[in-house]
Amino acid sequence: DVKVTQSSRYLVKRTGEKVFLECVQDMDHENMFWYRQDPGLGLRLIYFSYDVKMKEKGDIPEGYSVSREKKERFSLILESASTNQTSMYLCASSSPGGSNTGELFFGEGSRLTVL
Amino acid sequence: AQSVAQPEDQVNVAEGNPLTVKCTYSVSGNPYLFWYVQYPNRGLQFLLKYITGDNLVKGSYGFEAEFNKSQTSFHLKKPSALVSDSALYFCAVRDFTGGGNKLTFGTGTQLKVEL
Numbered sequence: 001d002v003k004v005t006q007s008s009r010y011l012v013k014r015t016g017e018k019v020f021l022e023c024v025q026d027m028d029h030e031n032m033f034w035y036r037q038d039p040g041l042g043l044r045l046i047y048f049s050y051d052v053k054m055k056e057k058g059d060i061p062e063g064y065s066v067s068r069e070k071k072e073r074f075s076l077i078l079e080s081a082s083t084n085q086t087s088m089y090l091c092a093s094s095s096p097g098g099s100n101t102g103e104l105f106f107g108e109g110s111r112l113t114v115l
Numbered sequence: 116a117q118s119v120a121q122p123e124d125q126v127n128v129a130e131g132n133p134l135t136v137k138c139t140y141s142v143s144g145n146p147y148l149f150w151y152v153q154y155p156n157r158g159l160q161f162l163l164k165y166i167t168g169d170n171l172v173k174g175s176y177g178f179e180a181e182f183n184k185s186q187t188s189f190h191l192k193k194p195s196a197l198v199s200d201s202a203l204y205f206c207a208v209r210d211f212t213g214g215g216n217k218l219t220f221g222t223g224t225q226l227k228v229e230l
Contacts, residue, residue, distance in 0.1 A: 004158070031216050040124070042205065042222040043159075050216075058217070090158055094216055103149065104218055106158035 003027070006091050006107040013114050019078040021110050023091030030096050032074035033104065034058075034066065037088040046089075049074055050096075081114045088112075117142045117210045119189075121221035128196045128228055136191040136224045138206030147209035148189045149218060150180055152202050159205065165189060176200070196228045 007022035025032065031050055035043040035058075045058030047066040055066050063085060067075045074093075078085055088111050092104040119140045128134045140146050147166050151159040163174025170182045180191045191204060203225050207218040 033217070035220075040222060042121075043220040045217060045219075048217060092159075096216065103161055103164060104159075106151075106160070108158045109156070111156075 004091055004093055004105050004107040006089075006110045008110050009108060011110060011112045013081050013112065015082060015114060017081050017114075019081050019112065019114075021076040021078075021089055021091075021112070023074045023076070023107055024072050025074075025091075025093040025105070026072065027093065027095070027105070028071065029093035029105075030071070031094045032068065033092040033094075034064075034074065034076045035090045035092065036060070037090055037109070043090065046076065078112075081112075083114050086112060086114045116212070117146075117208045117219050119148075119206045119208045119219065119221040121204075121206055121224045123224050124222075125225040125227065128226070130198050130228050130230050131195050134193050134196040134200070134226065134228070136204050136206075136226060138189045138191065138221060140187050140189060140206075140208050142208055144211070146189075148180075148182065149207040149209070150174065150178070150189075150191050151205045151207060151220075152176075153205065153223075154202050162191070162204075198228050198230060201226055201228045 004025045033048040034046040044060050049055045049068045065077045091107040094104050149164045150162040153159045165172045165182045173179045205223050206221040210217045210219045
């Protein structure tokens with residue numbers, strides 16, 4: 001089975017702190033994604049990556065950055081956390097679009113609270 | 116831009132009755148459509164997808180979805196609901212822009228199945 005592992009299920013941070021959310025997948029997928037989930041807004045794409053050291057902005061990249069140094073790992077970074085970044089963060093991966101239809105495999109999520 | 120809409124925030128149904136969770140889409144070209152389910156404090160799980168072919172798609176846990184091109188809809192259905200089907204359901208469409216393998220999600224519909 002595909003496994004996408006997010007390192008922290010629950011985090012509590014203070015305003016202004018730097019926050020790292022880590023995601024690892026074990027299926028050798030090229031594509032990895034970070035979404036945030038908020039009630040009434042569904043899932044919104046923050047950043048995604050098609051390959052190592054490559055990144056693309058999604059719909060809401062402001063206040064976030066990402067790092068992909070290894071194929072299996074995709075990190076989301078909040079340089080200076082703010083209260084409006086309190087949310088559920090979901091990591092996902094998939095194999096290239098040419099070889100599949102776009103199905104994503106999700107991690108369990110990281111619930112971040114910024115005080 | 117590709118988008119999906121889920122017009123109902125919540126759907127209530129009695130156990131044993133049929134259920135429908137609605138989704139409409141707006142795309143340029145042929146749509147790749149997906150349904151995912153999320154149980155409390157968990158990541159999203161893939162239920163089913165429509166790419167091409169038969170308009171009735173069967174998926175996991177007895178769910179099915181009907182693709183209707185003229186109504187631009189992709190409603191999720193189950194003939195007989197179970198209490199354990201209570202969860203948050205997301206419709207999604209593949210976004211091909213920017214060389215993409217991204218999914219754009221709806222806002223979600225909370226399904227509550229009662230005894």
